[in-house]
Amino acid sequence: MKNVYLFQPQNLTGHEGMVQAWLPYSVACIWAYVSQFKEITDNYNLEKVYATKEPIKTVVDTMNDPKIVGFSTFVWNQNYNLKMAEAIKKKYPNCTIIFGGPQVTYDYVKYKFIDTIIESEGEHLFKEFMDDHLSGSIKKIYSKQRIKDLALPSAYSTTIFDDLIAEYPELTWATTLETNRGCPYHCTFCDWGSVTNSKIYKIALEKLQFEIDWIKQSRVVTLVNLADANFGILKERDLEIAKMLRTMVDDGPVGFIDISYTKSYNTYLHDIVRILDQPTGFTVSFQSNNQDTLDAIKRKNLNEKDLMKLLSYAEDQHVTHEQEYILGLPLETKDSWYEGMTNLLQHGQHKVFDVFLCSLLPNTELASPESRAKYGIQSTFTPELNSVGPRNREDITEYSEIINQTNTLPQKELIDCFLFSIIIMHSHCTGYTFVTSRLAEKIYNISYKDFYQELERLLYQDETFSKHLNYIRNLLVEIFATGMIKDPNFKEEGRFDYLSYKFFYKNKNRLYQLAAEAVENLYGLDVKDDLVKVQSNYIFDMSKSDDFEFESIYNIDDFVLNKTKYKVETKMNKMEFMQLWKLGSGDFHRLHQKKKLVNNITNNTKTIKLTLVNAN
């Protein structure tokens, strides 16, 4: 028997004291496929699978005569895999090293310790390689091949996952499910398992049911990522799947299912979103609101009207929704970014959005030399972003390549855009300037763009806020120049936006004042005290944690001028708040997601539900 080892080392993640690891889905897929063949099981034995980054020396020293070692390689484990492979080859020169996964390019043939690489989906090609290995003559490259018939054995039918769960009882686990493969779009920044711009092939629902049942009975899988690129695109079928997935939350330990939704609208999406109702809700990746950029990256989005329909439905159903954007894409300008961000508010999306700096992934059109030249793309390799680096057991640095400027967005302006998004996320989406800006828009005809640009100006003039914003600015300058950040605070939080959650809450009273001042500056009338009163009562404050009443010249139900009396109830008590305050900023952020920092406000007749999405 020849011993096989498979590596799909992932970063450990987790929050609130729990450590979570990812089950190595990709290598389990390829092993499930090959192990159905007698010639493989008669000759090869899967000795061990590694899903975490264990110390290289310990792993190499404890290996038992490896004959094949396979590495599943992504941007977050490339350097670890290369170092591990080199060390294994050195000690066991007769073993065959094979690399696969999205990060692998033809360039990998340059590594002497790698015997062969597989591009694209791996099940059939891995079998071809194993057959060749058995007969003694392997190829250097097993080239791209699309699998049309996805009647493949389930990754969950192997014992790989059970063995890992037993080996690491201290961990909870995240896992992956697939219901189809392929994506009809071809966004130039994406490398969705090398199956973009291609037909969608379905996976049988019986297989999915088997996997869902496995997850439910496992009791330790708390997070599921659906690998589908466009969930909802297959209408009735995806609605059926949504019901099946929902049972993992209702009858199992899964707290969260991470899903990428379709970019084309259909009415089934309404029910899908309602049924799934996940903590981060209904996430739509928009990437940009600038049409030139969308054309340049070949991106199709839900049109605005359909998006608004969906968001207002999600709002009615109390389903959280979120939009994601990428900063640094071709043809984005400072003006188009500011316009895009504030249009979002104008269109009624006040709740949550997330902004990522743009990664350049190997195997993508955006990363090609032609596209770099055409759009003047400059980049930095950094371990600090996209959580490619931290919290590994083996400290080997991984890098992601981040765009730091383009020919339409010089670096300083790119940083301005990033900070402008931070300002909106941390003042508007958290609620601290939501009431003020909404009243300004509805009553005083001040657009969100004017309001937030004025607020931005005032924040940079304010001693406390400018210090904070310039601190983030300098971190970005530092990261773009050197790839590294020295400040341990950043390393602890791991994300730029997390740095601001506690800061903005701590300084919310000053923020209320500055927001009201922005309205006064733009409108020319003295309305500051009234605005500050109504805005501040909207947000939980330790000093006012009991119920109280107040009167305002504003009716914040309809956002009109109309003297109204309100009763305020807070959703938290002081003790609960103090406990949560002690947690990291990432966890504090969850208070916003749960809307716990927004008070319940009622007038004489009804609860004021401050509709965060309006379809007007």
Ligand code: B12
């Ligand atoms: C689940 C997932 C995640 C999860 C889990 C990540 C993890 N640690 O495991 C989460 C949500 C955390 C995540 C985050 C990120 N992700 Co992600 N994610 C995925 C997703 C949706 C599914 C992966 C999957 O299981 N696919 C299904 C399996 C079957 O496909 P596969 O992995 O490609 O494997 C097949 C082949 O590649 C091949 N193969 C794979 N390994 C091997 C090994 C051998 C030996 C052989 C022979 C063959 C082989 O055979 C397999 C079966 O056909 C993919 C997109 C996609 N649909 O693939 C993106 C993807 C993997 N993510 C990607 C990226 C960029 C990220 C982020 C960096 C995004 C960001 N900007 O922050 C972060 C960083 C994460 C981190 N630090 O861990 C990229 C990776 C590109 C790259 N070159 O590495 C992908 C491809 C999406 C994209 N945008 O293009 N991600």
Ligand code: SF4
């Ligand atoms: S729609 Fe999503 S998966 Fe498809 S190419 Fe675009 S980013 Fe990639």
